[in-house]
Amino acid sequence: MGLKQIDHGSSDYQRVIQLRFSILRAPLGLNFSQEDLDKEKEHIHIASFEEDELLGCCMLTRIDHHTLQLRQMAVKDNLQRKGIGASIMAFAENISRDKGYRRIIMHARDTAIGFYEKFGYKVKGDQFIEVNLPHHVMEKKI
Numbered sequence: 001m002g003l004k005q006i007d008h009g010s011s012d013y014q015r016v017i018q019l020r021f022s023i024l025r026a027p028l029g030l031n032f033s034q035e036d037l038d039k040e041k042e043h044i045h046i047a048s049f050e051e052d053e054l055l056g057c058c059m060l061t062r063i064d065h066h067t068l069q070l071r072q073m074a075v076k077d078n079l080q081r082k083g084i085g086a087s088i089m090a091f092a093e094n095i096s097r098d099k100g101y102r103r104i105i106m107h108a109r110d111t112a113i114g115f116y117e118k119f120g121y122k123v124k125g126d127q128f129i130e131v132n133l134p135h136h137v138m139e140k141k142i
Contacts, residue, residue: 001055001084003091006045016047016057023074028131044068044095048075048088056084058092063105068096070106089119093142103141110134 006012017032025031044060056075060068070092075084096104107130108116113123121138128135 001048001050001087003046003048003087005095006047008041008043008045012047012054013045015054016045019054019057019076020072020074023077024072028133030131043071044092044099046088046092046095048084048091056088058088060092060096060104066101067103067105068101070104073106073112085115086119089116093119093140097142101142103139105137105139107135108138110136113138 006016017037021032040059042062045057046059047057048055054076056073058073059071061071063069073085073088075088093104104121105124106116106121107128108121108123110127110133113136116138117123119140121140124137124139126136128137
């Protein structure tokens with residue numbers, strides 16, 4: 001399995017959008033607007049591959065000079081619980097540190113809190129609803 005940073009607008013990025021849609025949006029009856037995708041030009045896009053097969057992905061969005069937000073974490077359904085998400089998390093944290101960031105936050109679906117807690121992320125604040133699902137802000141100093 002290989003991990004790499006991919007470019008916005010590339011063919012790999014288009015594949016990532018499809019994966020994010022199938023895992024995160026379609027089950028909720030949601031889609032991406034072109035405006036949503038255009039806003040991603042400045043984000044850091046990370047993808048995991050096995051040869052040419054896309055396994056999983058995430059995105060890092062700059063909040064300020066010290067903080068990135070992890071967003072749109074997705075792993076193919078049939079490959080979850082096989083360490084792909086853990087590898088993506090480690091890679092995302094390494095890139096964040098290499099770029100001088102000191103904190104990662106996220107809006108974690110409540111069903112994923114246990115996954116992120118394994119990597120040292122802590123719940124901050126009260127539950128809120130986003131994309132019609134309960135979420136919590138989580139954060140970690142890196």
